[in-house]
Amino acid sequence: MSRTRVLTAAAVSASTIAALLALPAAQATVSNDVVVNEVYGGGGNSGATLKNDFIELRNDGTAPVSLASWSVQYISAAPGAATTWQVTNLSGSIAPGKTYLIAEAAGTGGTADLPAPDATGAINLSGTAGTVALVTSQTALTCKTAADCAAEGSIKDLIGYGTAVIHEGSADAPAASNTTSVARNASGTDTDQNGTDFTAGDPTPTPGGSGTGGGTQPGPLRIHDIQGAGWVSPVNGQAVTNVPGIVTALRTSGSKGFWIQDPTPDANPATSEALFVYTGSAPTVAVGDSVLVSGKAQAYYPLASGDTVATTSNLSVTEIGGPTVTEVSSGNALPAPIVLSAANVPATYAPNLGGANIEGTPVVPTRSVLDFYRSIQGMRVEVDDARVVGPSDTYGEQYVTVKPNEAATYRGGSELLGENQTPSGRLEVVPADGSNPHVNVGDVFTGATVGPLDYSQYGGFLIAASTLGTVQNNHLAPVVAAPDPAKELSVATYNVENLAPSDPAAKFQRLGAGIVTNLATPDIVSVEEVQDNSGATDDGTVAADQTLTKLTAAIAAAGGPHYAWREIDPANDQDGGQPGGNIRTVFLYNPARVKFVDSGPANVDRTTTGTQVVSKHGDPALSLSPGRIDPANPVWTASRKPLVGEFQFRGKDVFVIADHFVAKLGDQSQDGRFQYPAQSSAIQRAGQAQVEHDFVQKLLDVDKKADVVVLGDLNDYQFSPAVNALRTGTSDGTGPSILTDLIGTLPINEQYTYDYEGVSEVLDHILVSKGIKDLSYQVVHVNSEYSDQASDHDPQVVRFKV
Incomplete structure (x- = not known):
C-alpha cells in the first residue's frame, strides 16, 4: 500500500473547498x-x-x-x-x-x-x-x-x-x-x-521559412567540425544549428533515426563526414534528402546491463539528438561509399596503450582498425564478395571479413592466433531492413554490401547494410568423428548451453543425434551447462534428473546407448551461470563399455566436501568418486566446481576431470576504448587452473603413468595464463608440463572450438597426461559456425588405448 495521504470526502472542510475554489x-x-x-x-x-x-x-x-x-x-x-x-x-x-x-x-x-x-x-x-x-x-x-x-x-x-x-x-x-x-x-x-x-x-499551415524561421542556410558547423579529430565530439553536449548533410540511410527499428553525410569533405583524414541523427521515433525524412539539422551534439555510449558511461568499455557514437530538421531538397545523389579491403584497412586491430583509454589519444587512421573506423564513422562504406566468418544470430547479425586471406580457418572463419590479435578484417553486418539472411561460416555475400558504418550496441563496428550482397551458400558440412575402435576408450566434452527440461524437444533431439552421429557415441561425455529441473526459475530446485533423463532418452532415441550419469548437485545459486539455473558438469557414460568406480561414504555431503587423492595398493584412487576438487576454495566462488570421476576400461583405471571455469563476463571489450582490454576474470581462471593442476600432480605423484583426462569449457584460450597454469603450474607456461592440451596438436587453421562475434577461438579443451599415447583427437564442428545451433559450443573427442 502507498504511504500517500488520502483525503476522504468526509474530511474535506468548507474552508478547504473555498481554498480550492480560490486557486487561479x-x-x-x-x-x-x-x-x-x-x-x-x-x-x-x-x-x-x-x-x-x-x-x-x-x-x-x-x-x-x-x-x-x-x-x-x-x-x-x-x-x-x-x-x-x-x-x-x-x-x-x-x-x-x-x-x-x-x-x-x-x-x-x-x-x-x-x-x-x-x-x-x-x-x-x-x-x-x-x-x-x-x-x-x-x-x-x-x-x-x-x-x-x-x-x-x-x-x-x-x-x-x-x-x-x-x-x-x-x-x-x-x-x-x-x-x-x-x-x-x-x-x-x-x-x-x-x-x-x-x-x-480548417487547418492552414504556412510554409516554413516564411520569415527567418528555421532558415534554409547552413549553420556555422559542418559534420566534420562536430565529429572532430578525436574520439569524442569537440562540441559534445552543445547545441548545433542547421548542420547540412544528405540523408544516406534510415534506422526504423530499435534506436530510430537517420544518417547524414556531407558530400563536401574537408582535407583531414581523421574527421568523419557523417553522423547519426537520433529521432527516437520513425524518421520522416527520405534517403536522398538534403537537410539542415539542429539539435544537441552528443556522444552516445552503448551500455550493457549495469554499465554507466563512466564504466563502459565501449566506444561512443557521435549523434545529434532532439533534432529539428529542415528539408532543402530531395532526390539528391548519395556520396560514393568507401570500399573496405586489405588495401586500406590497417593490419592492427587495436593499439597497445597499456590499458589506457584510447579516447585520450588523437585519431590516427593508419594506426589501427579502431582508429580507421572512427575516422569514417557514419559514412557510407562498401565490402565486396564478403565471406562470412560469424554466422547469423537470432537478430540477423553476422560477421564478414574484408581480408579473405587473413588467419583463415580450414572451414572459412577468421582465427584468433594470439592474445589481443583480433583479426583486423572482421566486421559486423546488419541488414537495415531487419531481415535475417541465415548465413553460415564460409557463405559469401556476393557483389556489394553497402551502408553507413555504425557501432553496435554490444560493441564493435558494423555496416548497417541498406544494400546486402546476394547470399552464396557454400553448404558447410558438419564434422563427423571417426568411429571408435573397440579397443580404444573415447572421451568427449560438450557444452550444451543452458539445457533445461523446458527446452524444445528439437534441442534434445539435435543434441542426441549429435552425440550419436557426429561424436560417434563416446564412452564418456563430460556435459557442461546442465540446468536443474526448473531451468532458470529461481525456486530453490537443484536436482537435474529430469534434464538428464530427457537428454539420455534423446540419445537412445537417436540410436545410441543407454547412458548412465554421475553428477553432484550444486548449492543453490552458488555456481554462477544463468540465475536460478544451477548449471553443473555431468558425466554421461556407456555402462556397456566402461565402469564408473563409486567410492566414499554415501552420507557425505559431496557438494561441500572435496575429494582427495589416496593410494590404494600403490595405485592412485579417489576418496570420493564422483567428487569435487576443493569446493570451499575461494577460486570457485560463483563458479562451477570441477567434477572428478574414476572409471575403469578393460580393467584399467582412468581419471576424468570435467571442468567449466568462470566465464569472461566483466572483461573489457576487444572493440572498446581501453586497449589492450583488461580481463578481470582471467585472475580467477588462473587460480582455478592452479588448484586443478596441483590435484592432477597428486595423482601423478602416486603413479606418474596414470591415465588422466582433463576436459571441458575452460573459457580461455590455448595460450592463456589459465591453460598454461593447468598444464605446467605456472601462468607463463615455463614449468614442466604434466598435461598436453590436444588443441595445440592440430594444424593452426583447425585450432578453434567456438565463434565469438566473428572470431574463431578456443574455449573448450581436452588435456591428457603423459601416460596417454597412441591417441586420435577431433574437434567436431556442428554448432558454432551455423546460424541454426543446438548449442553455441562445438564438442570434441579423444580416443586412446588404455
Missing part, C-alpha cells in the same frame, strides 16, 4: 511577440487531408526572436501520475510578423504533405483535446495542473483545447477534430483566455 486558472504573462498561432492533431487520421500533425508559431512583435534554446511541448488532456510532457526542440529565429511551422507525427492516412516546415518533431497530438506549450527552454515541463503551469516561468505561451485540464484563462479553446485545427483569431490578440483567443476551423 493558468494565467501566464501575456506574450507581446511569439505566440502559439495554430494547433492541429488530426494529421493522418480518418478523413484528414494532411498527413501530419503540426504546431504553428507567430511573432507579433517588432523584432526577430531567437528560438535556439526553445521548444514546443505537449501533454494529454487529462494527465495522470505517469504522464510526461513530450518535447520538440526548436532552432533558428522568427522574424516580426512571420510564422514558424513545426511538423509533428504522421498518421497512416491523409493525402497531402505539410508545406516545408521550419522544424520537425515526433509528437502525436490528440485530434480533439490536449495542451500545447511554447517553452523558452528545452527541458521537459513537470507541471500537471493549470495553476502549476501558470507559475512556470519558462512557459512563453500555452493553449489547452477541447477538454484539457491545463489551459489559460477560464475556458479551453474549442475542441479540434480530424478535419479542423484551433487557430488564433485574426486579430492576433493574446489575452491569455484560450476560450476567446482561438477558433476551430
